[in-house]
Amino acid sequence: MQLTGAQALIKSLEQMGVDTIFGLPGGAILPVYDPLIDSSIRHILVRHEQGAGHMAEGYALATGRPGVAMVTSGPGATNIVTPIANAHMDSTPLVVITGQVPTANIGTDAFQECDITGITMGITKHNFLVTSADEIPRAVAAAFYIATTGRPGPVLIDVPKDVTQATMQWWWPETVEEYDLPGYHPQSSIDDAGAAAAAELIAQAQRPVLYVGGGVLKSRASAQLLAFAERTQIPVVTTLMARGAFPDSHPLHLGMPGMHGMYSAVTAMQQSDLLITLGARFDDRVTGKLDGFAPNAKIIHVDIDSAEFNKIRRADVALRGQIDEALTAIDAKVINVGDYAGWWREIKGWQEKHPLAYDPQEENVALRPQAIIEAIATRSAPGTIVTSGVGQHQMWAAQHWKYEEPGTWINSGGAGTMGFGVPAAVGAKVGRPDRTVWCIDGDGCFQMTAQELVTARAEGIPIKVAILNNAYLGMVRQWQEMFYDERYSEVYLSPDLPDYVKWAEAMGCVGLRARTMDEAIAAIDQANQINDVPVVIDFRTDASEKVFPMVPSGATNDEIVVHPSQRGN
Amino acid sequence: MAVPEPFTGTTVTSPVRHHILSVLVENKAGVLARIAGLFARRGFNIYSLAVAPADDSQRFSRITIVVDAQSAPLEQIRGQLNKLINVVDIKDLAPREALERELLLATVSVDETTRPAVLEAVAQANASIVDVNEGAVTLMLAGTPTACDALERRLEGFTHVELHRTGRVALPRLSAVPTKN
Numbered sequence: 238m239q240l241t242g243a244q245a246l247i248k249s250l251e252q253m254g255v256d257t258i259f260g261l262p263g264g265a266i267l268p269v270y271d272p273l274i275d276s277s278i279r280h281i282l283v284r285h286e287q288g289a290g291h292m293a294e295g296y297a298l299a300t301g302r303p304g305v306a307m308v309t310s311g312p313g314a315t316n317i318v319t320p321i322a323n324a325h326m327d328s329t330p331l332v333v334i335t336g337q338v339p340t341a342n343i344g345t346d347a348f349q350e351c352d353i354t355g356i357t358m359g360i361t362k363h364n365f366l367v368t369s370a371d372e373i374p375r376a377v378a379a380a381f382y383i384a385t386t387g388r389p390g391p392v393l394i395d396v397p398k399d400v401t402q403a404t405m406q407w408w409w410p411e412t413v414e415e416y417d418l419p420g421y422h423p424q425s426s427i428d429d430a431g432a433a434a435a436a437e438l439i440a441q442a443q444r445p446v447l448y449v450g451g452g453v454l455k456s457r458a459s460a461q462l463l464a465f466a467e468r469t470q471i472p473v474v475t476t477l478m479a480r481g482a483f484p485d486s487h488p489l490h491l492g493m494p495g496m497h498g499m500y501s502a503v504t505a506m507q508q509s510d511l512l513i514t515l516g517a518r519f520d521d522r523v524t525g526k527l528d529g530f531a532p533n534a535k536i537i538h539v540d541i542d543s544a545e546f547n548k549i550r551r552a553d554v555a556l557r558g559q560i561d562e563a564l565t566a567i568d569a570k571v572i573n574v575g576d577y578a579g580w581w582r583e584i585k586g587w588q589e590k591h592p593l594a595y596d597p598q599e600e601n602v603a604l605r606p607q608a609i610i611e612a613i614a615t616r617s618a619p620g621t622i623v624t625s626g627v628g629q630h631q632m633w634a635a636q637h638w639k640y641e642e643p644g645t646w647i648n649s650g651g652a653g654t655m656g657f658g659v660p661a662a663v664g665a666k667v668g669r670p671d672r673t674v675w676c677i678d679g680d681g682c683f684q685m686t687a688q689e690l691v692t693a694r695a696e697g698i699p700i701k702v703a704i705l706n707n708a709y710l711g712m713v714r715q716w717q718e719m720f721y722d723e724r725y726s727e728v729y730l731s732p733d734l735p736d737y738v739k740w741a742e743a744m745g746c747v748g749l750r751a752r753t754m755d756e757a758i759a760a761i762d763q764a765n766q767i768n769d770v771p772v773v774i775d776f777r778t779d780a781s782e783k784v785f786p787m788v789p790s791g792a793t794n795d796e797i798v799v800h801p802s803q804r805g806n
Numbered sequence: 807m808a809v810p811e812p813f814t815g816t817t818v819t820s821p822v823r824h825h826i827l828s829v830l831v832e833n834k835a836g837v838l839a840r841i842a843g844l845f846a847r848r849g850f851n852i853y854s855l856a857v858a859p860a861d862d863s864q865r866f867s868r869i870t871i872v873v874d875a876q877s878a879p880l881e882q883i884r885g886q887l888n889k890l891i892n893v894v895d896i897k898d899l900a901p902r903e904a905l906e907r908e909l910l911l912a913t914v915s916v917d918e919t920t921r922p923a924v925l926e927a928v929a930q931a932n933a934s935i936v937d938v939n940e941g942a943v944t945l946m947l948a949g950t951p952t953a954c955d956a957l958e959r960r961l962e963g964f965t966h967v968e969l970h971r972t973g974r975v976a977l978p979r980l981s982a983v984p985t986k987n
């Protein structure tokens with residue numbers, strides 16, 4: 238069968254089981270948009286390529302399948318750099334296809350030429366410049382293989398226009414050998430001696446903590462984690478990237494650790510004598526000042542990426558492999574565990590002394606953002622997927638929403654990309670149309686990518702957006718209040734410029750506004766009943782509200798600052 | 807030629823705690839940029855780097871990198887390099903386990919008075935003259951980094967027109983214990 242390179246590209250994506258591409262066409266990728274018309278693949282036409290990238294991420298994080306985005310060369314390609322960097326930091330499997338100027342023009346500063354493989358070298362797991370139409374099936378198959386195996390990540394395929402216009406004899410690489418990746422060996426098996434050594438450390442520990450990171454979600458190890466925790470009765474903390482990996486309602490769960498973590502989770506790690514680290518990477522937002530982090534803890538470190546071992550913190554036992562397999566292997570070796578009654582008594586004490594707290598909502602004052610999140614959580618269907626932007630609202634959404642299952646919390650952790658929330662929600666809803674999808678957004682973040690609500694309306698993707706409108710770049714304001722003597726520099730945004738309701742309506746969405754708790758409840762219920770168009774609610778929240786607890790940057794986790802109502806406890 | 811003593815001291819081209827990585831890579835466009843970019847963005851220092859095709863089919867190249875094992879733990883450097891998809895194999899060699907060689911080419915200005923001294927330096931270093939004209943000689947030394955350093959220092963007393971070194975390549979010493987790779 239003779240195909241054009243463009244036809245081969247679309248056919249290759251079909252072979253990989255792709256059902257959705259997020260993208261926007263242009264000169265260099267034009268040939269590929271033609272056979273797309275005849276394909277079963279759904280294309281979602283975004284309004285900005287950054288939207289395509291974050292949608293693909295949202296899709297991937299909600300479904301566990303790789304997200305696919307396609308854009309043109311030059312500015313189309315550079316517009317998707319931020320999502321690629323974001324996916325790289327959060328190990329999200331993406332395949333990004335960029336058009337490129339014709340091979341003969343590469344290196345001549347041709348119209349809309351840019352060296353996107355060079356630009357993205359450090360922020361992709363791998364990238365390819367395809368130089369002949371014959372190579373397209375191999376490049377696509379290899380890209381998906383690399384993106385989804387081992388530690389997942391973004392892979393970019395750059396395809397010059399003459400390559401998509403050329404013809405080729407269709408073929409398909411049936412085996413991994415044909416992918417021609419002599420340097421890539423993602424398979425791993427758990428080292429038996431390592432598992433035994435880990436079990437030995439667990440047997441000796443008196444104050445162990447299961448430090449659960451995003452890798453647990455990536456390796457779909459939640460069931461094994463639950464079984465392991467229940468059998469051993471070891472307390473669990475889930476990082477920002479792992480919310481949902483262990484049910485928040487479970488009594489063994491202490492919640493999120495880190496800069497804005499639960500007091501009990503942060504302190505249990507500090508006081509621990511063994512951190513059983515599962516797919517987590519000792520991020521500075523978790524460790525605080527490194528010299529003071531968990532000073533008496535031994536470390537078991539389980540990860541698929543052995544380069545994480547000893548990168549930040551020395552591991553006493555390092556086990557490379559899938560986390561579910563590692564847990565099963567360790568579980569088989571753990572004969573007896575310690576008596577953690579004393580450890581749990583201490584933890585319970587911290588939990589009682591320092592639960593998550595905020596000032597109660599009073600009448601006639603601006604809305605408490607935490608109360609809004611709790612109201613949405615209790616009034617939305619079980620299994621609702623939450624996405625967020627980056628800022629205070631993100632931290633409150635991570636703290637106050639109770640996540641019960643994997644894939645229900647989608648955010649930008651490693652990169653902290655403002656504007657992630659709305660497009661990620663669109664992608665999540667496309668991947669999981671059966672679920673309610675709420676984006677908990679900030680007013681600053683909303684303004685960065687709101688245009689994708691036009692996409693959502695046009696494509697019939699009914700997401701719900703809660704803007705926690707504090708009229709500020711609130712997280713930055715909080716730092717200026719606490720660490721810069723309340724000298725506010727360039728953080729004020731205004732509550733009503735833009736008018737979010739009118740803006741939502743102009744984008745074909747339902748726009749609502751809430752200033753009181755009664756209005757908020759009514760708006761939330763109304764939004765949850767609307768299932769054909771996107772809804773945006775402008776919640777007028779209190780600008781002075783701060784995220785607590787907080788470990789100031791540069792401080793050790795022992796210096797955690799709790800909510801004012803708990804100081805002196 | 808007799809096997810020289812293992813190198814332990816400092817040379818012009820490497821720090822005290824250097825390490826040699828012999829990296830087999832796919833011979834694809836941009837591979838060198840990937841490696842250089844990785845070292846730059848992770849703050850690993852490279853002291854020298856030599857690249858050449860590693861097989862007849864030109865499918866693979868070998869890159870010999872002398873790294874500063876003080877700028878980052880060797881385990882990190884190896885681990886991050888290993889994640890590059892085009893990197894096929896990494897062997898690391900501690901200096902004492904490695905047989906290291908390097909090529910030095912230098913063109914030195916000579917006149918009636920300096921010629922004998924230059925020739926003496928060449929003879930003593932076991933170097934050879936590979937080109938001459940009235941005012942200059944070009945000499946070559948294939949030797950240990952220390953020998954190259956010594957010759958380079960010796961030539962500092964003369965007017966060099968140009969001096970180039972290739973950066974070292976290395977193989978495990980046959981007498982050395984097998985290194986992990």
Ligand SMILES: Cc1ncc(C[n+]2csc(CCOP(=O)(O)OP(=O)(O)O)c2C)c(N)n1
Binds near residue numbers: 626628709710711
């Ligand atoms: C693209 C980008 N630019 C800047 C920042 C720095 N930053 C982090 S949080 C934040 C404020 C976000 O404001 P908003 O969306 O209103 O959220 P809030 O903190 O008020 O809830 C800023 C500017 C960032 N994370 N991302």
Ligand SMILES: [Mg+2]
Binds near residue numbers: 705711
């Ligand atoms: Mg704000």
